[in-house]
Amino acid sequence: xxxxxxxxxxxxxxxxxxxxxxxxxxxxxxxxxxxxxxxxxxxxxxxxxxxxxxxxxxxxxxxxxxxxxxxxxxxxxxxxxxxxxxxxxxxxxxxxxxxxxxxxxxxxxxx
Amino acid sequence: xxxxxxxxxxxxxxxxxxxxxxxxxxxxxxxxxxxxxxxxxxxxxxxxxxxxxxxxxxxxxxxxxxxxxxxxxxxxxxxxxxxxxxxxxxxxxxxxxxxxxxxxxxxxxxxxxx
Numbered sequence: 001x002x003x004x005x006x007x008x009x010x011x012x013x014x015x016x017x018x019x020x021x022x023x024x025x026x027x028x029x030x031x032x033x034x035x036x037x038x039x040x041x042x043x044x045x046x047x048x049x050x051x052x053x054x055x056x057x058x059x060x061x062x063x064x065x066x067x068x069x070x071x072x073x074x075x076x077x078x079x080x081x082x083x084x085x086x087x088x089x090x091x092x093x094x095x096x097x098x099x100x101x102x103x104x105x106x107x108x109x110x111x
Numbered sequence: 112x113x114x115x116x117x118x119x120x121x122x123x124x125x126x127x128x129x130x131x132x133x134x135x136x137x138x139x140x141x142x143x144x145x146x147x148x149x150x151x152x153x154x155x156x157x158x159x160x161x162x163x164x165x166x167x168x169x170x171x172x173x174x175x176x177x178x179x180x181x182x183x184x185x186x187x188x189x190x191x192x193x194x195x196x197x198x199x200x201x202x203x204x205x206x207x208x209x210x211x212x213x214x215x216x217x218x219x220x221x222x223x224x225x
Contacts, residue, residue, distance in 0.1 A: 001170065006153075009151070031211075032211040032212075034213065034214075042218075043201065043216040043217060043218050043219060044154065044201070044216050045216070046213045046214070049212075049213065089153055089154065093211040095211055096161075096211075097142050097159070097161055097205065097207065097211050098144075098156060098159060098169065099144075099154075099156070099211070099214065100156075100170075101153040101154040101155070102153055103151055103152055103153045104151075104153050
Protein backbone atom coordinates (compact mmCIF):
# COMPACT_ATOMS: atom_id res chain seq x y z
CA UNK A 1 0.00 0.00 0.00
CA UNK A 2 0.86 3.67 -0.03
CA UNK A 3 3.47 4.84 2.47
CA UNK A 4 3.62 8.52 3.37
CA UNK A 5 6.52 9.90 5.38
CA UNK A 6 6.37 13.36 6.96
CA UNK A 7 9.16 15.56 8.34
CA UNK A 8 9.85 17.11 10.74
CA UNK A 9 7.77 15.63 13.55
CA UNK A 10 7.98 18.90 15.51
CA UNK A 11 8.64 22.44 14.34
CA UNK A 12 9.02 25.58 16.43
CA UNK A 13 9.05 28.96 14.66
CA UNK A 14 9.08 32.59 15.70
CA UNK A 15 5.89 34.48 14.97
CA UNK A 16 6.17 36.07 11.55
CA UNK A 17 8.65 33.50 10.22
CA UNK A 18 7.86 30.80 7.68
CA UNK A 19 7.23 27.10 8.34
CA UNK A 20 7.85 24.27 5.87
CA UNK A 21 6.69 20.67 6.23
CA UNK A 22 7.77 17.99 3.77
CA UNK A 23 6.19 14.69 2.80
CA UNK A 24 7.22 11.86 0.51
CA UNK A 25 5.02 9.13 -0.90
CA UNK A 26 5.81 5.73 -2.32
CA UNK A 27 3.11 4.98 -4.91
CA UNK A 28 3.56 6.81 -8.21
CA UNK A 29 -0.15 6.25 -8.95
CA UNK A 30 -1.12 8.70 -6.17
CA UNK A 31 -2.80 11.76 -7.62
CA UNK A 32 -4.42 13.68 -4.77
CA UNK A 33 -2.52 15.29 -1.89
CA UNK A 34 -4.45 17.07 0.88
CA UNK A 35 -3.17 18.76 4.03
CA UNK A 36 -5.16 18.70 7.26
CA UNK A 37 -4.80 20.85 10.36
CA UNK A 38 -5.78 19.54 13.77
CA UNK A 39 -5.97 21.87 16.73
CA UNK A 40 -5.63 20.41 20.21
CA UNK A 41 -8.66 18.27 21.07
CA UNK A 42 -10.40 19.04 17.77
CA UNK A 43 -11.11 17.19 14.56
CA UNK A 44 -8.78 17.35 11.51
CA UNK A 45 -9.86 19.92 8.93
CA UNK A 46 -8.70 20.34 5.35
CA UNK A 47 -6.63 23.48 4.77
CA UNK A 48 -5.41 22.96 1.22
CA UNK A 49 -5.12 20.20 -1.37
CA UNK A 50 -3.41 19.67 -4.69
CA UNK A 51 -3.94 17.27 -7.56
CA UNK A 52 -1.24 15.69 -9.66
CA UNK A 53 -1.87 17.87 -12.70
CA UNK A 54 -0.79 20.97 -10.76
CA UNK A 55 2.68 21.81 -9.43
CA UNK A 56 1.77 24.51 -6.95
CA UNK A 57 -1.30 25.94 -5.24
CA UNK A 58 -1.61 28.92 -2.95
CA UNK A 59 -4.31 30.16 -0.60
CA UNK A 60 -3.43 33.35 1.27
CA UNK A 61 -0.56 32.48 3.64
CA UNK A 62 -0.40 28.79 2.83
CA UNK A 63 0.93 27.09 -0.28
CA UNK A 64 1.60 23.54 -1.38
CA UNK A 65 4.13 22.37 -3.94
CA UNK A 66 4.23 18.97 -5.63
CA UNK A 67 7.14 17.25 -7.35
CA UNK A 68 5.75 14.11 -9.00
CA UNK A 69 9.10 12.99 -10.33
CA UNK A 70 10.65 12.96 -6.88
CA UNK A 71 7.37 11.89 -5.23
CA UNK A 72 7.36 14.61 -2.63
CA UNK A 73 5.15 17.53 -1.69
CA UNK A 74 5.49 20.33 0.82
CA UNK A 75 3.37 22.74 2.84
CA UNK A 76 4.58 26.31 3.25
CA UNK A 77 3.10 28.69 5.80
CA UNK A 78 4.29 32.29 5.60
CA UNK A 79 4.02 35.04 8.22
CA UNK A 80 3.12 32.54 10.91
CA UNK A 81 0.69 33.56 13.63
CA UNK A 82 -0.14 32.01 17.03
CA UNK A 83 -3.32 30.49 15.59
CA UNK A 84 -1.15 28.45 13.21
CA UNK A 85 -0.01 26.34 16.19
CA UNK A 86 -1.48 22.87 15.58
CA UNK A 87 -0.68 19.42 14.24
CA UNK A 88 -0.50 19.24 10.46
CA UNK A 89 -1.01 16.03 8.49
CA UNK A 90 -0.19 15.36 4.86
CA UNK A 91 -1.96 12.59 2.97
CA UNK A 92 -1.98 10.90 -0.41
CA UNK A 93 -4.65 9.11 -2.44
CA UNK A 94 -4.58 7.00 -5.60
CA UNK A 95 -8.05 8.08 -6.55
CA UNK A 96 -9.82 5.23 -4.78
CA UNK A 97 -11.11 7.62 -2.10
CA UNK A 98 -8.79 6.18 0.56
CA UNK A 99 -6.27 8.49 2.16
CA UNK A 100 -2.89 7.43 3.55
CA UNK A 101 -1.73 9.92 6.19
CA UNK A 102 1.69 10.97 7.34
CA UNK A 103 2.49 10.79 11.07
CA UNK A 104 1.95 14.51 11.61
CA UNK A 105 4.00 17.61 12.42
CA UNK A 106 3.39 19.56 15.61
CA UNK A 107 3.93 23.25 14.82
CA UNK A 108 4.45 25.72 17.65
CA UNK A 109 4.52 29.44 16.86
CA UNK A 110 6.44 31.40 19.52
CA UNK A 111 5.23 34.92 20.25
CA UNK B 112 -26.32 21.08 8.96
CA UNK B 113 -24.64 19.14 11.75
CA UNK B 114 -22.01 17.69 9.37
CA UNK B 115 -20.53 14.48 10.77
CA UNK B 116 -21.62 13.43 14.23
CA UNK B 117 -20.29 10.64 16.44
CA UNK B 118 -21.47 8.99 19.63
CA UNK B 119 -20.29 8.52 22.28
CA UNK B 120 -17.62 11.19 22.88
CA UNK B 121 -15.87 9.15 25.56
CA UNK B 122 -16.00 5.48 26.55
CA UNK B 123 -14.15 3.25 28.98
CA UNK B 124 -14.33 -0.51 28.46
CA UNK B 125 -12.89 -3.52 30.19
CA UNK B 126 -10.94 -6.06 28.17
CA UNK B 127 -13.34 -8.41 26.41
CA UNK B 128 -16.33 -6.07 26.42
CA UNK B 129 -18.03 -5.09 23.18
CA UNK B 130 -19.34 -1.79 21.93
CA UNK B 131 -20.50 0.01 18.81
CA UNK B 132 -19.39 3.48 17.79
CA UNK B 133 -22.02 5.38 15.85
CA UNK B 134 -21.47 7.85 13.03
CA UNK B 135 -23.92 9.84 10.94
CA UNK B 136 -23.59 12.52 8.26
CA UNK B 137 -26.16 14.85 6.81
CA UNK B 138 -24.21 16.05 3.75
CA UNK B 139 -25.55 13.38 1.37
CA UNK B 140 -22.06 11.96 0.97
CA UNK B 141 -21.55 8.59 -0.67
CA UNK B 142 -18.32 7.56 1.06
CA UNK B 143 -17.66 7.10 4.76
CA UNK B 144 -14.57 6.10 6.72
CA UNK B 145 -13.39 5.01 10.14
CA UNK B 146 -9.91 5.99 11.36
CA UNK B 147 -8.00 5.54 14.56
CA UNK B 148 -5.49 8.12 15.79
CA UNK B 149 -2.60 7.15 18.01
CA UNK B 150 0.26 9.42 19.13
CA UNK B 151 3.02 9.64 16.54
CA UNK B 152 1.16 7.47 14.03
CA UNK B 153 -1.18 9.85 12.28
CA UNK B 154 -4.59 8.66 11.18
CA UNK B 155 -4.88 5.04 10.12
CA UNK B 156 -7.82 3.78 8.10
CA UNK B 157 -9.73 0.92 9.73
CA UNK B 158 -12.61 0.39 7.28
CA UNK B 159 -14.32 2.43 4.64
CA UNK B 160 -17.53 2.37 2.64
CA UNK B 161 -17.20 3.77 -0.86
CA UNK B 162 -20.97 3.79 -1.30
CA UNK B 163 -24.10 2.56 0.41
CA UNK B 164 -24.09 -1.24 0.52
CA UNK B 165 -20.32 -1.70 0.27
CA UNK B 166 -17.58 -1.91 2.88
CA UNK B 167 -13.86 -2.63 2.55
CA UNK B 168 -10.92 -3.14 4.85
CA UNK B 169 -8.41 -0.40 5.36
CA UNK B 170 -4.94 -0.51 6.83
CA UNK B 171 -5.78 -1.83 10.33
CA UNK B 172 -9.08 -3.80 10.25
CA UNK B 173 -8.28 -6.60 12.70
CA UNK B 174 -10.56 -6.62 15.74
CA UNK B 175 -13.22 -4.43 14.14
CA UNK B 176 -16.37 -4.81 12.10
CA UNK B 177 -18.48 -2.20 10.35
CA UNK B 178 -22.01 -1.74 9.09
CA UNK B 179 -23.18 0.78 6.53
CA UNK B 180 -26.73 1.00 7.81
CA UNK B 181 -27.91 3.43 5.12
CA UNK B 182 -26.44 6.36 3.24
CA UNK B 183 -26.25 8.48 6.40
CA UNK B 184 -24.94 6.03 8.98
CA UNK B 185 -21.76 3.99 9.34
CA UNK B 186 -21.07 2.12 12.59
CA UNK B 187 -17.88 0.55 13.95
CA UNK B 188 -18.08 -2.45 16.29
CA UNK B 189 -15.49 -3.85 18.65
CA UNK B 190 -16.57 -7.40 19.45
CA UNK B 191 -14.00 -8.10 22.18
CA UNK B 192 -12.09 -4.99 23.16
CA UNK B 193 -8.35 -5.17 23.84
CA UNK B 194 -6.02 -2.59 25.47
CA UNK B 195 -4.34 -2.14 22.04
CA UNK B 196 -7.62 -0.63 20.83
CA UNK B 197 -7.27 2.30 23.21
CA UNK B 198 -7.29 5.23 20.79
CA UNK B 199 -9.22 8.17 19.44
CA UNK B 200 -11.62 7.10 16.70
CA UNK B 201 -12.70 9.45 13.93
CA UNK B 202 -15.44 8.95 11.41
CA UNK B 203 -15.28 10.89 8.14
CA UNK B 204 -17.30 11.27 4.97
CA UNK B 205 -16.76 12.57 1.46
CA UNK B 206 -18.64 12.97 -1.78
CA UNK B 207 -17.57 11.09 -4.90
CA UNK B 208 -17.79 13.94 -7.33
CA UNK B 209 -14.78 14.30 -9.64
CA UNK B 210 -12.51 11.86 -7.85
CA UNK B 211 -11.11 11.98 -4.31
CA UNK B 212 -11.78 15.16 -2.44
CA UNK B 213 -12.18 16.66 1.00
CA UNK B 214 -13.02 14.32 3.82
CA UNK B 215 -15.09 15.85 6.62
CA UNK B 216 -14.35 14.49 10.07
CA UNK B 217 -16.54 13.98 13.08
CA UNK B 218 -15.52 15.19 16.56
CA UNK B 219 -14.01 11.84 17.55
CA UNK B 220 -14.58 9.21 20.24
CA UNK B 221 -11.92 8.74 22.90
CA UNK B 222 -11.90 5.06 23.86
CA UNK B 223 -9.95 3.57 26.75
CA UNK B 224 -9.75 -0.20 27.19
CA UNK B 225 -8.58 -1.33 30.62
